[in-house]
Amino acid sequence: MGKLKMVFLACLLLPVLALGLEPPTDLILKDAPNDDGSTVIVKWKLSASENEPSFAGYNIERSEFPADSFKMIAWVPKGTEVHEDNSIEVMGQSYYYRIAAVTESGDSALSAIAGPIATTQSWFNTGKLNTLFGTVLFISITILYIFWARRGNLFIRRIAGLDAVEEAVGRATEMGKPILYCNGIGLIDYISTVASLNILAQVTKKIAQYDTPITVPTADPVVHAVAREMVKEGYNSAGRPDLFKEDGVYFITSDQMGYAAALAGIMSRATPATNFFMGYYAAESLVLAESGAATGAIQIAGTDQISQLPFFITACDYTLIGEELYAASAYLSKEPLLVGSLKGQDACKLLIVFFVLFGTIWAVLFHSDFIYKLFSVN
Amino acid sequence: MKKNIPLAIVFILGIGFIIQFFIPSRPSQSIFNTMVEWDLILYVFASIIAVDSLIRHHVIKISRKTKGWGYSTVYLGAVVFMVLAAVFSGTREDSFYMKVFYYTLAPMQSTMFAILAFYMASASYRAFRAKSLEATLLLISAFIVMIGLIPQGAAIWSGFPKLSEWLMQVPNMAAKRGITFGIGLGATATSLKIILGIERNWMGGH
Numbered sequence: 001m002g003k004l005k006m007v008f009l010a011c012l013l014l015p016v017l018a019l020g021l022e023p024p025t026d027l028i029l030k031d032a033p034n035d036d037g038s039t040v041i042v043k044w045k046l047s048a049s050e051n052e053p054s055f056a057g058y059n060i061e062r063s064e065f066p067a068d069s070f071k072m073i074a075w076v077p078k079g080t081e082v083h084e085d086n087s088i089e090v091m092g093q094s095y096y097y098r099i100a101a102v103t104e105s106g107d108s109a110l111s112a113i114a115g116p117i118a119t120t121q122s123w124f125n126t127g128k129l130n131t132l133f134g135t136v137l138f139i140s141i142t143i144l145y146i147f148w149a150r151r152g153n154l155f156i157r158r159i160a161g162l163d164a165v166e167e168a169v170g171r172a173t174e175m176g177k178p179i180l181y182c183n184g185i186g187l188i189d190y191i192s193t194v195a196s197l198n199i200l201a202q203v204t205k206k207i208a209q210y211d212t213p214i215t216v217p218t219a220d221p222v223v224h225a226v227a228r229e230m231v232k233e234g235y236n237s238a239g240r241p242d243l244f245k246e247d248g249v250y251f252i253t254s255d256q257m258g259y260a261a262a263l264a265g266i267m268s269r270a271t272p273a274t275n276f277f278m279g280y281y282a283a284e285s286l287v288l289a290e291s292g293a294a295t296g297a298i299q300i301a302g303t304d305q306i307s308q309l310p311f312f313i314t315a316c317d318y319t320l321i322g323e324e325l326y327a328a329s330a331y332l333s334k335e336p337l338l339v340g341s342l343k344g345q346d347a348c349k350l351l352i353v354f355f356v357l358f359g360t361i362w363a364v365l366f367h368s369d370f371i372y373k374l375f376s377v378n
Numbered sequence: 379m380k381k382n383i384p385l386a387i388v389f390i391l392g393i394g395f396i397i398q399f400f401i402p403s404r405p406s407q408s409i410f411n412t413m414v415e416w417d418l419i420l421y422v423f424a425s426i427i428a429v430d431s432l433i434r435h436h437v438i439k440i441s442r443k444t445k446g447w448g449y450s451t452v453y454l455g456a457v458v459f460m461v462l463a464a465v466f467s468g469t470r471e472d473s474f475y476m477k478v479f480y481y482t483l484a485p486m487q488s489t490m491f492a493i494l495a496f497y498m499a500s501a502s503y504r505a506f507r508a509k510s511l512e513a514t515l516l517l518i519s520a521f522i523v524m525i526g527l528i529p530q531g532a533a534i535w536s537g538f539p540k541l542s543e544w545l546m547q548v549p550n551m552a553a554k555r556g557i558t559f560g561i562g563l564g565a566t567a568t569s570l571k572i573i574l575g576i577e578r579n580w581m582g583g584h
Contacts, residue, residue, distance in 0.1 A: 035459060135566075197580060221424035224428045247435040247439075258490075302457065315501050322564065323563065345563045352563075
């Protein structure tokens with residue numbers, strides 16, 4: 001009987017407690033800048049009932065009409081003051097918003113209705129203005145260096161890993177064993193894969209002169225098609241189209257560990273004299289490099305994946321670190337145009353070093369994040 | 379023509395997509411999405427060529443009885459088996475094909491991934507031999523980082539986790555950022571070289 005009384009009293013009190021629930025206030029709507037017209041930014045002031053233990057969060061509701069037909073479009077937890085509604089499909093259509101403060105038991109308190117708001121699309125993203133400026137500056141510096149490179153020889157520092165390419169090809173030739181060239185598991189739109197294919201072209205030109213067999217197992221169908229053409233053209237440009245073997249460049253699988261297993265098998269069975277690992281690699285990098293090291297092959301690796309670099313440095317004889325992978329084509333060919341672009345890159349790096357130092361000093365002296373903001377992209 | 383048409387396509391599309399990057403409007407996004415869809419079509423055709431090359435490679439190995447040709451027969455047999463399984467049982471969750479995938483292929487993939495742990499041990503052994511001053515510094519740093527990440531490290535000395543964190547966040551991060559800057563510029567320069575037609579190795583070095 002006592003319990004029944006308590007339940008009865010609780011039922012009487014619940015509506016009273018619900019009446020005490022305060023709605024969020026000062027609802028502000030803003031058309032998101034620099035977007036395709038699909039986003040409205042909704043801001044509000046937190047409900048005064050936020051500190052109540054049963055307070056759960058806010059329901060965001062939207063309608064095309066000023067007074068009714070509101071539908072819930074999102075829920076956000078308590079403490080949230082901003083929500084980006086990026087589900088607007090019709091630009092120019094007016095929308096109204098309201099926010100409901102809700103408790104865990106399902107009670108709610110509605111804010112005043114805000115609106116109307118209609119979205120518009122932007123034709124230029126002003127948040128990327130610094131990127132545009134940086135791109136134009138970078139392109140200008142690179143083109144300038146390319147013109148300078150045409151006039152005379154520009155100095156490039158020695159890259160041990162690339163100097164070793166000649167030695168690695170020579171070793172394979174002397175031993176009469178094949179060269180294994182891996183492009184990694186990257187797709188053709190990965191710039192490291194493109195850089196790897198550029199190196200493959202240079203390596204093919206060298207091996208075509210010595211009649212050294214090359215095996216290029218690939219992990220992507222498009223990369224396979226490009227690699228095959230490059231190897232074929234490499235033999236053609238060296239004047240030895242007869243040496244090109246169709247089955248030397250073949251697709252294995254797009255599966256990461258399947259690719260690693262296949263390559264480990266090729267290395268242990270064919271025991272290539274030289275292994276090249278160039279391009280994009282993930283967890284399989286160490287499986288490949290260690291399998292190759294176990295066969296005693298000379299190994300040259302290069303990747304822009306920072307997390308895989310330690311594995312390659314440990315298990316390979318030479319490793320192209322990050323940007324050296326991109327520099328390889330220019331370094332091996334020594335073509336003035338390519339060398340010029342490499343020097344342009346170095347000049348830009350110097351500029352970045354300057355900004356890092358300047359920004360650090362500025363931040364320390366003036367306690368300002370002005371330089372940081374200058375490089376932030378919205 | 380063989381040289382100029384691909385170069386023109388790359389130049390126009392390259393410059394076009396640089397411009398597209400700065401335009402968030404719907405027509406611009408729509409063009410980008412359409413191009414991504416075209417990429418898929420290209421992928422399908424490339425896949426046909428790729429599978430053809432794979433089968434051709436193994437058939438040649440078997441017909442010439444080259445070293446390890448037996449593996450090629452196992453491989454081709456497995457390919458035919460999986461294709462038939464997919465054709466006759468379908469690819470639903472409870473199909474025979476999916477059972478073969480879950481109980482054979484997936485464990486093999488996991489095994490390859492697990493082997494990585496053993497390779498890490500052997501690579502670490504090689505990397506952490508104190509042969510020079512740099513190698514010794516690396517060994518000491520690695521020891522501190524590793525011991526700082528396990529509960530026993532904090533039990534031995536409460537400063538290990540902090541020192542480990544500092545090594546990762548300060549000297550290691552500085553080196554990583556330096557490499558990242560280089561990679562960013564290198565990738566941009568390579569893209570620019572291809573767009574402007576300076577780098578032509580992708581066309582076979584014409």
